[in-house]
Amino acid sequence: MTRLVSLGTQIEQLDGLRDTNDLNQWEQGFVTSILERYLVAGRDTRMLTSKQVDAVEKIWGKHFS
Numbered sequence: 016m017t018r019l020v021s022l023g024t025q026i027e028q029l030d031g032l033r034d035t036n037d038l039n040q041w042e043q044g045f046v047t048s049i050l051e052r053y054l055v056a057g058r059d060t061r062m063l064t065s066k067q068v069d070a071v072e073k074i075w076g077k078h079f080s
Contacts, residue, residue, distance in 0.1 A: 022060040022068060025075040026053050032078060042074055 020028075029046045032038050038046060049063070049071060056062050063071070 020075070020079075022063070022071060023053070023058055025071055025079075026050055026060070028079060029071070029075055037078060038074070045070060046074065 026046075026049060029038075030050050033043060033046055033050075049067060052062060053060060060068075
């Protein structure tokens with residue numbers, strides 16, 4: 016069974032992996048950048064591009080699915 020997890024939840028869960036060895040250097044920087052934009056936008060994910068959404072989902076899937 017596939018579970019649906021909102022993009023905002025995915026970003027917040029990835030935040031918990033920052034500053035750990037679970038994310039590589041590029042992923043660390045990317046997640047930090049996306050998290051900052053997400054928080055500045057009032058936790059609104061609509062400002063993300065489709066490429067950014069794809070990257071978030073790929074990183075999240077690597078660690079949480």
